[in-house]
Amino acid sequence: MGRFDFFMPEPTVILNASGLQRALSRIAHEIAERNDVSGDVGLVGVQRGGVYLAQRLALLLREIWGHPVPAGNLDVGMHRDDLDQQAAPRIHPTVIPFDITGKTIVLVDDVLFSGRTTRAALDALNDFGRPKRIQLAVLIDRGHRELPIRADFVGKNVPTSLSERIDVRLKEAEGEDAVYLEKK
Amino acid sequence: MSWNRKHLLDIESLTADEITTVLDTARAFKAVGERAIKKVPALRGKTVVNLFIEPSTRTRISFELAALRLTADVINFTAEASSLKKGETLKDTARNLEALNADIIIIRHSATGAPHFLSRFLAASVINAGDGAHEHPTQALLDAFTIREKKGRIEGLNVTILGDILYSRVARSNIWALTRLGARVTLCGPSTLVPRVFEQMGCRVTYNVDEAVAGADIINLLRIQHERQRKTMFPSINEYTSLFGLNKARLARTKPDALIMHPGPINRGVEIDSEIADCGRSVILEQVTNGLAVRMAVLFLINGGKGPQEVAAG
Numbered sequence: 443m444g445r446f447d448f449f450m451p452e453p454t455v456i457l458n459a460s461g462l463q464r465a466l467s468r469i470a471h472e473i474a475e476r477n478d479v480s481g482d483v484g485l486v487g488v489q490r491g492g493v494y495l496a497q498r499l500a501l502l503l504r505e506i507w508g509h510p511v512p513a514g515n516l517d518v519g520m521h522r523d524d525l526d527q528q529a530a531p532r533i534h535p536t537v538i539p540f541d542i543t544g545k546t547i548v549l550v551d552d553v554l555f556s557g558r559t560t561r562a563a564l565d566a567l568n569d570f571g572r573p574k575r576i577q578l579a580v581l582i583d584r585g586h587r588e589l590p591i592r593a594d595f596v597g598k599n600v601p602t603s604l605s606e607r608i609d610v611r612l613k614e615a616e617g618e619d620a621v622y623l624e625k626k
Numbered sequence: 627m628s629w630n631r632k633h634l635l636d637i638e639s640l641t642a643d644e645i646t647t648v649l650d651t652a653r654a655f656k657a658v659g660e661r662a663i664k665k666v667p668a669l670r671g672k673t674v675v676n677l678f679i680e681p682s683t684r685t686r687i688s689f690e691l692a693a694l695r696l697t698a699d700v701i702n703f704t705a706e707a708s709s710l711k712k713g714e715t716l717k718d719t720a721r722n723l724e725a726l727n728a729d730i731i732i733i734r735h736s737a738t739g740a741p742h743f744l745s746r747f748l749a750a751s752v753i754n755a756g757d758g759a760h761e762h763p764t765q766a767l768l769d770a771f772t773i774r775e776k777k778g779r780i781e782g783l784n785v786t787i788l789g790d791i792l793y794s795r796v797a798r799s800n801i802w803a804l805t806r807l808g809a810r811v812t813l814c815g816p817s818t819l820v821p822r823v824f825e826q827m828g829c830r831v832t833y834n835v836d837e838a839v840a841g842a843d844i845i846n847l848l849r850i851q852h853e854r855q856r857k858t859m860f861p862s863i864n865e866y867t868s869l870f871g872l873n874k875a876r877l878a879r880t881k882p883d884a885l886i887m888h889p890g891p892i893n894r895g896v897e898i899d900s901e902i903a904d905c906g907r908s909v910i911l912e913q914v915t916n917g918l919a920v921r922m923a924v925l926f927l928i929n930g931g932k933g934p935q936e937v938a939a940g
Contacts, residue, residue: 529629
């Protein structure tokens with residue numbers, strides 16, 4: 443803690459634990475409603491924020507559909523469009539334990555912002571096969587798109603200013619389920 | 627995660643954290659090489675020059691393929707077919723390459739310090755692919771990667787480097803990398819090729835080959851660098867083979883899970899018995915596979931960090 447943290451504004455809670463759970467549950471039902479052929483659906487979480495969310499959605503969909511739903515994770519670091527503008531990003535594992543060709547892939551990320559991560563994810567996914575279709579599920583859509591990309595499933599729309607920051611905290615990584623809005 | 631370097635000139639100046647960053651990044655690039663589509667667009671639009679003033683096949687091909695798999699454009703430049711033959715200096719050659727807007731120059735040269743020299747006046751990034759008997763950083767990184775992958779760790783392992791240490795840049799880079807990561811390094815070979823002065827680099831020197839390999843978890847064999855030896859350093863190749871070559875009798879006295887490594891090119895029947903080179907404990911070909919992943923990682927890391935942050939960091 444810095445000595446001037448006293449002056450920092452308190453972060454606003456956007457979703458608490460039960461709100462986050464409800465949002466995921468609703469997304470799962472929307473995915474189920476949109477996709478008749480449940481056996482064709484695979485989830486791919488974008489490293490890092492989307493990985494645990496994809497795993498949770500896979501469990502929720504398993505309850506709805508009554509069969510396991512495959513889930514993988516994808517690192518987009520090698521496909522970013524700003525690689526020569528900053529220090530090289532840390533690369534996390536890409537593990538997609540199923541063939542994506544012909545499948546309906548639901549890309550899962552925590553926050554949709556400029557859309558550049560999603561664009562990189564679409565490129566990265568392309569190297570693994572040719573899905574029948576790709577849909578996008580995000581927990582938070584905070585606006586400020588820089589590319590023509592929109593989400594198919596949104597947990598919560600949060601209008602933000604560019605000076606604000608969204609902090610998604612999940613039990614698996616940070617020990618709590620919550621989403622905060624912070625002033626930079 | 628820590629990598630803010632513009633160049634990779636040697637291992638000596640790297641921290642353990644920086645070495646580990648390369649190894650971690652290389653793991654992801656190894657996975658890329660195992661896919662049906664082995665190419666990623668990380669260096670799209672960048673120009674990489676292989677400036678090889680000293681002959682090489684495996685390192686040059688490895689760097690070339692690494693750059694191609696990152697979607698860079700690659701120019702291969704060898705001394706034999708160049709204006710260096712017409713008397714152009716290295717500095718002028720490099721400046722000409724830079725005038726073509728090369729972004730990364732990978733140099734191999736018989737003179738120690740040639741990459742450092744280029745890095746002082748070029749705007750492009752410089753990667754050392756071997757400078758004289760000084761360093762061969764990517765070889766040490768791929769050796770460390772292979773050891774970590776096979777053994778799960780490097781710290782606490784006994785690594786024996788056997789052969790021509792004096793003239794070997796691979797030995798020097800390996801000693802820096804492995805000692806920094808916590809391995810115990812033993813050097814062994816003819817006393818003329820393994821002077822005691824290497825003890826100052828933090829390793830042990832012994833001339834008893836059976837003792838050197840007995841406790842080793844890793845045995846890294848080095849080729850005799852005939853091209854660098856100005857005089858006779860030992861009586862004959864046959865004597866070297868019988869005294870220091872890794873044969874079946876010596877292998878039988880090693881730990882059953884000790885790995886055999888060699889940076890290549892191997893001289894079958896000289897430093898290594900032909901059957902041992904092909905046995906299950908030899909990871910020589912895996913080193914080649916890992917070399918590609920490590921070089922992709924190095925190119926990827928070097929390519930980053932040229933933005934405002936890097937400028938601010940000086």
